[in-house]
Amino acid sequence: MNRRIRLSVLFAALVTAGSTALAPTVAQAEEQPTTRELLDKCDNGTDSCVFHPDGAPQDSMGEAHQVGDAAYNCTSDLQRSTVGWSDTTGESNSVGVSLSAEYGFAEVFKVSIETNYNHTWESSHTESAQTNIDxxxxxxxxxxxxxxxxxxxxTYELHFPDRFYGHYIWYVPFDATGPKPDAPSTKTQHTRPMTDQEKSEHCG
Structure with a gap:
């Protein structure tokens, strides 16, 4: 075997050996924790877990939806009806974790909000009232x-005492939307002509 052939065989052997050695490393690199798995470790296996807000909370109005029963006027006179209702507004977040529990990440999140924004977080809020409609x-x-x-x-910044999925530090983007504490909602009265079906069902 001449020198050129021997070098070609040696190079092929090194490539094969290198590929075999790198294969497990590539497979391990593909293994990543889920966002939920990381947040479950927040103050539950971490040295620290700190929330870094992007800015002040953003206010918005929730979707308008009917509360209480409809009022039907089957008389020939203007009628004032009082509609009693009770409505609960819940929260949602980018991970789908419940923030209503008083343990685990839910409690960590509430402390984060209070620390960064100086007010509490409401996972749900129920409002009840009676509204008049003419x-x-x-x-x-x-x-x-x-x-x-x-x-x-x-973003949550998590520091682990030991490597967690190969890293000591993980960053987890997070967002949540919930009812604004101590903020009144908007109530609107609506009227329209009844359909023939509604007349037969409610005024028959």
Whole structure:
């Protein structure tokens, strides 16, 4: 075997050996923790878990939806109806974890919000009231409600005492939307003519 052939065989052997050695490393690099798995470790296996907000909470109005029953006026006179209702507004977040529990990441999140924004986080808020609607003859009336919401966005920085999936530090983007504490909602009264079907169902 001449020198050129021997070098070619040696190079091929080195490439094969190198590929075999790198294969497990590539496979390990593809293994990543889920966001939920990382947040479950927040103050539960970490040296520190700190929330870095992107800025002040963003205020918005929730989707308008009907609350209480509709009022039907089957008389020939203007009728004032009082609609009693109770409505609960919940929260949502980018990970799908429940923030209503008083343990684990839920408690860590509430402390993070209080520390960064100087107010508490409400996972749910229930409002009850009675709303008057003036309904003309042959019409129906209903009430809709829009809750004031707040959205917080930021990143959790987690430090582990030992490597977790190959790293000591992980960063987890997170955002959550919930009812704004102590903020009144918007209630709106609506009326429209009843359909023939509604007349037969409610005024028959």
């Amino acid at each position: 309904v003309r003859p042959g019409e129906m009336g209903w009430v809709t409600r829009e809750a004031q919401m707040q959205r917080v966005t930021g």
